[in-house]
Amino acid sequence: GRGPDHPVISAAPLRKPFSKVTKEDLSFFRNLLPGRTITDPDLIRSSNIDWLRTVHGNSEILLRPKTTEEVSEILRHCNKRNLAVCPQGGNTGLVGGSVPVFDEIILSTSLMNQVITFDNISGILTCQAGCVLEKLSHFLEERDFIMPLDLGAKGSCQIGGNVSTNAGGLRLLRYGSLRGTVLGLEVVLADGRVLNCLATLRKDNTGYDLKQLFIGAEGTLGVITAVSILCPHKPKSLNVAFLGCSSFQHLLETFQCCRGMLGEILSAFEFLDASCMKLLEKHLKLSNPITESPFYIVLETAGSNAAHDEEKLHKFLEAVMTSSLVIDGTALWSLRERVTEALTHDGYTYKYDISLPVEKIYDLVQDMRRHLGDKAKNVVGYGHVGDGNLHLNITSPSKDPRLLAAIEPYVYEWTSQWKGSISAEHGLGLKKRNYIHYSKHSEVVALMGNIKALLDPKGILNPYKTLPDNMHR
């Protein structure tokens, strides 16, 4: 059954009966992690608040392990003592999953930032979970490779956090999801056992693919300590084009034409609407480089022969005959990548990350505008057209329960009616956990609960996240 059969509890969760950190616990941690057991409130503050500044935890202790063995010792202790733990990477998550809700111990992977191996024949990189995505990108580019994923948060997000949220991003169209490019994981389970699934093989059909359980599990099943990932060769030729479109229908036709004409060199097809452009201009002082249009496309080609790629791209642009600009990518990409940042300056932002059949994605934005009328400040749509993934964002001068009540569950019902997903790539975290039934059948959610109980019987790992509150097990 879907949504309507399951009354949604949207209230804040109640603290579960976990232990509180004692002096003995503190001396255990200080002994294990000298100088890396942080209790100074000034140093913990930013780890208690999410990137969007909408969720505030009250943790009094932040642990910064450097090795898998240290993570294992921490979890073994916490499990024995019934202490709750919130794993944290770069803290750029958008669903309140990366910060504690109450006094959970924050386990940060920031010091686990070493590359372990890189094989420049296979392109397989093995590294610790706390490596920052952009640092890995630089490391690889020096060796003529790239990471198979890229996202606006690259300067802060960590590969362990990317894998834990199964982040999509701007290159998914070309290189596929992390479920395909992640070849192996090392994970520490709630009781401290180290699960070594750190394979570096393209093919391995020896039974269940357990690493998949931890991809997108948002830290509820184990702490990822190392990742091996298949990296593509660095393309020799890159082009970025910025196009205007007169309607969403026109945008879809352009997408179809683009797939046909650019074929294997198309590496990204992203969109933003005119409302996003206004926010970029107003809050970030970026300027629109082309004629004003209702919709804009950022498309990228990546190939091995500059002359060939440029010829293809120009033929395509001639065929679609729309206002367009092809220049050095960085400036054009920032118009797409910085929409999230522009929104933070527009007020409180209600964020929805929806998968739908691609021809439906903008109907939701238009319907939402009609539905909300002047209750909302701005209703904007952007996202990953190539993946059928809409980012619907609604702003308001401040947090507004009346506006929220008009958006939810309306947006989830709309999505469920078209068999979409209520979280395409950001996860459920704290904010969306109780809406899981709009996208998953109850038998499936129940089995998720069984798996959680098997791997983390005391429920110490990232409690109050991902799984709904009314989980009976």
Ligand code: FAD
């Ligand atoms: P965190 O935010 O620290 O954590 C995210 C979740 O993973 C939490 O539940 C946390 O408990 C868990 N976690 C973190 N590390 C581990 C670990 N080692 N083991 C187990 N659990 C762990 N997402 C997309 O999919 N596509 C985008 O294009 C995209 N763009 C973004 C742009 C901006 C500007 C921002 C702010 C965010 C964007 N995101 C995007 C959101 C995205 O989820 C995160 O940026 C990123 O994947 C999270 O990585 P992180 O290291 O910051 O993880």
Ligand code: 2HG
């Ligand atoms: C993006 O694609 C990110 O820019 C963030 O996934 C989306 O802020 C958002 O809603």
Ligand code: ZN
């Ligand atoms: Zn996105």
